[in-house]
Amino acid sequence: MSAGYRVRQAPWPGIRRIGWLFLSAFIIFLCPVWAADTPSNADCLACHEDKGLTTKRGAKTVSLYVDAKKFASSIHASLSCTSCHASLEGKELPHETPVAKVNCGTCHSSEAELHAKSLHGKAAARGDVLAPRCLNCHGNHDILPVKDRRSPVYPLNVPVTCGKCHREGTPVQTQRPIEEHNILENYSESIHGEGLLKKGLIVAPNCASCHTPHNILPHTDPNSSIARRNIAKTCTQCHATIEQVHRKVIRGELWEKEANVLPACVDCHQPHKVRKVFYTQGMADADCLRCHTKADLKASDGRPLLVHVAELAGSRHAKVACSQCHSEVNASRVRPCETITKRVDCSSCHAEVAQQFQRSKHGQLLAANDPNAPTCKECHGDHRILGRQNPVSATFATNVPALCARCHREGQKAAVRYTGTQHEIIQHYTESIHGKGLLKSGLTVTATCTNCHTAHGVLPRRDPDSTVNPKNVPATCGKCHHGIQEQFVESIHSATVTKTGQELPVCSDCHSAHSIRRADEDGFKLEIMNKCGRCHAEIAKTYFETYHGKVSRLGYTKTAKCYDCHGAHDIQKVTDPRSHLSRANVVATCRQCHSDATRRFAGYLTHATHHDPKKYPFLFWSFWGMTALLVGTFVVGGVHTLLWLPRAVEMRRELRAEEEAERKLRLPEDNDAKR
Amino acid sequence: MQNADELKRPLKYEREAVMVAGEPAGAAAAAAPVAAAVPAVAAEREFVRFNRLHRTLHACMIVSFLSLAITGLSLKFSYTKWAVVLSRLLGGFQTAGYVHRFAAVIMFSVFITHLVDLYRSKKRGKMSWRALLFGPNTLLPTRQDLHEFIATMKWFLHLGPRPQYGHWTYWEKFDYFAVFWGIFIIGSTGLTLWFPVFFTRFLPGWFINVATIIHSDEALLATGFIFTVHFFNTHLRPEKFPMDTTIFTGRMQLAELKRDKPREYQALVARGELEEHMAEPHPAIVVRTIRAFAWAALAVGFCIVVWIIYAMLFAYR
Numbered sequence A: 001m002s003a004g005y006r007v008r009q010a011p012w013p014g015i016r017r018i019g020w021l022f023l024s025a026f027i028i029f030l031c032p033v034w035a036a037d038t039p040s041n042a043d044c045l046a047c048h049e050d051k052g053l054t055t056k057r058g059a060k061t062v063s064l065y066v067d068a069k070k071f072a073s074s075i076h077a078s079l080s081c082t083s084c085h086a087s088l089e090g091k092e093l094p095h096e097t098p099v100a101k102v103n104c105g106t107c108h109s110s111e112a113e114l115h116a117k118s119l120h121g122k123a124a125a126r127g128d129v130l131a132p133r134c135l136n137c138h139g140n141h142d143i144l145p146v147k148d149r150r151s152p153v154y155p156l157n158v159p160v161t162c163g164k165c166h167r168e169g170t171p172v173q174t175q176r177p178i179e180e181h182n183i184l185e186n187y188s189e190s191i192h193g194e195g196l197l198k199k200g201l202i203v204a205p206n207c208a209s210c211h212t213p214h215n216i217l218p219h220t221d222p223n224s225s226i227a228r229r230n231i232a233k234t235c236t237q238c239h240a241t242i243e244q245v246h247r248k249v250i251r252g253e254l255w256e257k258e259a260n261v262l263p264a265c266v267d268c269h270q271p272h273k274v275r276k277v278f279y280t281q282g283m284a285d286a287d288c289l290r291c292h293t294k295a296d297l298k299a300s301d302g303r304p305l306l307v308h309v310a311e312l313a314g315s316r317h318a319k320v321a322c323s324q325c326h327s328e329v330n331a332s333r334v335r336p337c338e339t340i341t342k343r344v345d346c347s348s349c350h351a352e353v354a355q356q357f358q359r360s361k362h363g364q365l366l367a368a369n370d371p372n373a374p375t376c377k378e379c380h381g382d383h384r385i386l387g388r389q390n391p392v393s394a395t396f397a398t399n400v401p402a403l404c405a406r407c408h409r410e411g412q413k414a415a416v417r418y419t420g421t422q423h424e425i426i427q428h429y430t431e432s433i434h435g436k437g438l439l440k441s442g443l444t445v446t447a448t449c450t451n452c453h454t455a456h457g458v459l460p461r462r463d464p465d466s467t468v469n470p471k472n473v474p475a476t477c478g479k480c481h482h483g484i485q486e487q488f489v490e491s492i493h494s495a496t497v498t499k500t501g502q503e504l505p506v507c508s509d510c511h512s513a514h515s516i517r518r519a520d521e522d523g524f525k526l527e528i529m530n531k532c533g534r535c536h537a538e539i540a541k542t543y544f545e546t547y548h549g550k551v552s553r554l555g556y557t558k559t560a561k562c563y564d565c566h567g568a569h570d571i572q573k574v575t576d577p578r579s580h581l582s583r584a585n586v587v588a589t590c591r592q593c594h595s596d597a598t599r600r601f602a603g604y605l606t607h608a609t610h611h612d613p614k615k616y617p618f619l620f621w622s623f624w625g626m627t628a629l630l631v632g633t634f635v636v637g638g639v640h641t642l643l644w645l646p647r648a649v650e651m652r653r654e655l656r657a658e659e660e661a662e663r664k665l666r667l668p669e670d671n672d673a674k675r
Numbered sequence B: 001m002q003n004a005d006e007l008k009r010p011l012k013y014e015r016e017a018v019m020v021a022g023e024p025a026g027a028a029a030a031a032a033p034v035a036a037a038v039p040a041v042a043a044e045r046e047f048v049r050f051n052r053l054h055r056t057l058h059a060c061m062i063v064s065f066l067s068l069a070i071t072g073l074s075l076k077f078s079y080t081k082w083a084v085v086l087s088r089l090l091g092g093f094q095t096a097g098y099v100h101r102f103a104a105v106i107m108f109s110v111f112i113t114h115l116v117d118l119y120r121s122k123k124r125g126k127m128s129w130r131a132l133l134f135g136p137n138t139l140l141p142t143r144q145d146l147h148e149f150i151a152t153m154k155w156f157l158h159l160g161p162r163p164q165y166g167h168w169t170y171w172e173k174f175d176y177f178a179v180f181w182g183i184f185i186i187g188s189t190g191l192t193l194w195f196p197v198f199f200t201r202f203l204p205g206w207f208i209n210v211a212t213i214i215h216s217d218e219a220l221l222a223t224g225f226i227f228t229v230h231f232f233n234t235h236l237r238p239e240k241f242p243m244d245t246t247i248f249t250g251r252m253q254l255a256e257l258k259r260d261k262p263r264e265y266q267a268l269v270a271r272g273e274l275e276e277h278m279a280e281p282h283p284a285i286v287v288r289t290i291r292a293f294a295w296a297a298l299a300v301g302f303c304i305v306v307w308i309i310y311a312m313l314f315a316y317r
Helices: A002-009 A013-037 A041-048 A068-073 A109-117 A119-126 A134-138 A155-166 A171-175 A183-189 A191-198 A207-211 A231-236 A252-257 A285-292 A309-314 A351-359 A361-367 A376-380 A397-408 A413-417 A425-431 A433-440 A449-453 A473-478 A482-490 A507-511 A522-535 A537-543 A547-553 A562-566 A586-591 A617-674 B002-022 B025-041 B052-076 B081-089 B092-124 B129-134 B143-156 B170-194 B206-236 B254-260 B262-271 B284-314
Strands: A054-057 A060-063 B046-048
Touching: A109 A119, A155 A171, A155 A183, A155 A191, A155 A207, A183 A191, A351 A361, A397 A413, A397 A425, A397 A433, A397 A449, A425 A433, A473 A482, A473 A507, A507 A522, A522 A537, A522 A547, A522 A562, A547 B052, A617 B143, A617 B206, B046 B254, B052 B081, B052 B092, B052 B206, B052 B284, B081 B092, B081 B284, B092 B129, B092 B170, B143 B170, B170 B206, B206 B284, B254 B262
Parallel strands: none
Antiparallel strands: A054 A060
């Protein structure tokens, strides 16, 4: 510029020409320098259009290919590469690696700020490898406007995009503390999901509508769009007149004044879950109680229809409106309840539990209209439903056995139809360690019926989904006895270790199901050998031929029993180095009792039999040698005695006869002497 | 009771003496004067066969042997209900184990005491080893025993007269050495089982298993033999039925000596030493006590035999 200015000022054309020359030379000279300062998109693509261009990031090989066509159709097409890859501005090509990460916040500052405060942003800041960054949702070079149908953040695509991480089974879902499960599945079945995905209504809420696109926070965060305090506001973005809809259930103004007391939307309409419309029209409880507080109110079949208000008020459902359970009411009728045709359906709210129940034996019986089938009411009661945390509740831990006993006690309706092997269940349970723990010691953490059989998903043992199916027993017991389960799953008895068609033992095979005893009780200790012997018949037999086996038969519990040597739950093959009986461990195992045991001592044959000449020739020949000696001696002694016997009898007879003769001879003499 | 016995005894001795004297022509001359003297001088005196120590050792042996048998067999036949009940009666297996070992110590003591006594009696009698081991009353088997055994077989089969046995018959010698053998075999294996850790310092571990087999089978042999053959041979022979109490009282009637050990009797008479071996019988109360003890021992022994037979025949594993 300054050169040009001078040229204009120059009075001579010759000089002007020289000036032009200079200028041209200057520009020609400068051009490459300019090019070096700010690489053009073409410069970048010169390398990055090569599909084979890669780099190493840690152990991973990452492609550095940039699709020029996609970039050209992206929303950022008008930008130069260096606009985003700002660190390369003014750098010479080829540039050094690695290149600093793109900061979208340079342009999209408000979004970046929200993201940084969000759950995702915080996780990224912590260095969580699973934390999503801008490009994970929006893409990078192929970024499209939100309104483009191809954009991953187009409303229809949002569930898929979020689902990349929040699907069932993903690392995020399994490794991060996310309480909700089957999110995508449930959402797609919900009225929102149906609207969006099936009916294609892009106004139907997608994930971002409730969770916000960038400011995603856990519901426990008071600033979260889904926090209890804010959820109503979030829902009312769409459901603007919802207060009027709920007028009869909840007094509208309370909703805002006492949000903490009143149910939030999600209390009834669970997030992500299948939902039904409970009530076509709201009803106030007071309307119901106008009639149902009358003691003489009876149904056509004679059932009393009186509702004890106090009971209801003290129940778990104190804040649930009558019409929420007794649906199908019609507020415009004089008797709103006359439109009711169905029984109370608890599944309207307790959908998940209801699903479990339907699958359970109880539910199956109910579905088959079996008169013995229990309904929700049978266990939980009706208006007086109390939580299982309430000691008065029939479902409180210490009351559960009595609750189940109503039907499962010997002679009762469930026990009568039962055809399995478990009898006197309640009696046995009460005497078991669990029963004593629960009922005598009052330990509410002790296993009750429902801990093993589940409360709602009760299934018979042979059902593969049953918690007491042999396949699932270790996991069921492991809920409490976790440490034992950890040992067990590594052991030879575990189905994960031993692949066999034969039945493997599970907890209940050794410990029994309902009459579980303490493992340090004598009775258990003596019984265990027979338990092992059910499968290991031969080895148990030979055990009983040895000293250990014999003394345990006599009721001595301090001697080595199966588990003292082999381990109880961590049984391994003897050849396994982890086994208590492996070469490295066997002496230590013997030393549990024989404190001075040596390796040679450990050579004692604990399962020896003298009936196997191949395996134990020494024992076999010792035994037969001794037997020969025994038989030989007895034959000689016996024959000697038998031959002697008749002669000895003869001798006795002779002696007696002579004695008698002698006496007769002496008698007259005696008489003579007396005279 | 006592009076009746007293009435009977002189009568019997006299008759026996006459009978024995009348039988062998050679012995008659020697026996006749003694036979005439005995009823007059020592009508109630008895021949002393065993001294106090021998009797005590036999009694100790009975106690320890029965204890060992009961406690040991309850372990051997642990698979029978009997064994379990018995073990519980004994105060549990552990107590049974203590009883077994204590009885074993008694048995060893009896054995050692006997050996010491042998040595001391040799010294007292100023005998040489040769005289002790090969003298007329030796317990070692001799050619005479072989002859007597053959003669006995002949007598059993009605092919000859009853042999003239001496101080120790061959079956008594057999029983005596059976104890030696038993103590050696059962005792050594028993110690191995008692102190397995010590013994496996120089023996392989499987030797414990072998020791178990030998110990228990040899014990079976010992108990079985003692409670059947030995009982019969020395206590229950019909001519002595119901019981020969010589080993308990130490005394036997002279007539019995003459009948059962004629060779010894004749030798004593010939040497004129018979009178040295005669003593007053025990008081009735002592005899009765001894009989009660002997009966108890016999009864226990028989129970064990029945139990062994039951276990072997009906419950053998």
